[in-house]
Amino acid sequence: MRRTVNRFPSLHDRPVSDISHRDLEPLLNEIVPGGRNPVMRQLRAFFNYGVKREYLAENPITRLDFVESSPKEVEVISPEDVAKMLETALANDLGLLPYLVLGFFCGIRPVGELTLLQWSDVDFQNRSVTIRSYYLKDKAATIPRALRECYCLAGGLSRARGADCHL
Numbered sequence: 718m719r720r721t722v723n724r725f726p727s728l729h730d731r732p733v734s735d736i737s738h739r740d741l742e743p744l745l746n747e748i749v750p751g752g753r754n755p756v757m758r759q760l761r762a763f764f765n766y767g768v769k770r771e772y773l774a775e776n777p778i779t780r781l782d783f784v785e786s787s788p789k790e791v792e793v794i795s796p797e798d799v800a801k802m803l804e805t806a807l808a809n810d811l812g813l814l815p816y817l818v819l820g821f822f823c824g825i826r827p828v829g830e831l832t833l834l835q836w837s838d839v840d841f842q843n844r845s846v847t848i849r850s851y852y853l854k855d856k857a858a859t860i861p862r863a864l865r866e867c868y869c870l871a872g873g874l875s876r877a878r879g880a881d882c883h884l
Contacts, residue, residue, distance in 0.1 A: 724756065733764075734773040738780035750784045751828035757783055794821075819846065 725744050728736055741760070745753055757778055764776040794802075799821050806813040816831060819839075823846055825831045830848050838847045 733767050736773075736777055738777040741777055742781060745781065750786070752832060754783050754786075755829055755833065757781065 725741075727744070728740065731740075745757065748756055761776060761778040764773065764778055767773045768776050802817055803814070803821075806817055819825050819834070820827055820831050825834065825846065825848065834846070834848070838849065840847070
């Protein structure tokens with residue numbers, strides 16, 4: 718819920734029992750389709766708790782539709798395009814670089830995993846990234862694939878900022 722609590726400030730001053738599906742639908746429609754379902758699952762759990770505790774009569778999420786997704790063909794990005802994207806991020810947007818590196822080299826899916834990843838999920842000392850269970854269909858999975866390439870790129874980033882990087 719920490720990820721969701723600040724997402725809808727317009728609802729903060731309202732009692733939970735007064736929030737309806739009509740209030741939630743326009744807010745959820747602002748979220749990209751791939752990110753809507755995880756937020757709806759979090760909200761459904763929150764409102765289910767309220768129903769269980771009799772804070773509200775029904776869960777407003779039950780009146781909303783989850784996004785139907787059809788499997789898409791896997792898009793393969795050429796090594797040359799990956800290099801161009803990384804170079805561009807390194808030169809123009811350092812904040813984007815970790816997102817690209819984790820997506821390209823650690824195999825973390827961009828929708829539902831990478832977009833919800835927190836820095837606390839990245840363990841530099843043990844060179845691992847933990848994908849929490851609320852991102853996955855199963856329990857938590859630790860991906861010990863923060864590959865040497867990731868650290869080499871991080872080293873390049875550190876050197877670009879004037880720091881020394883020890884791999």
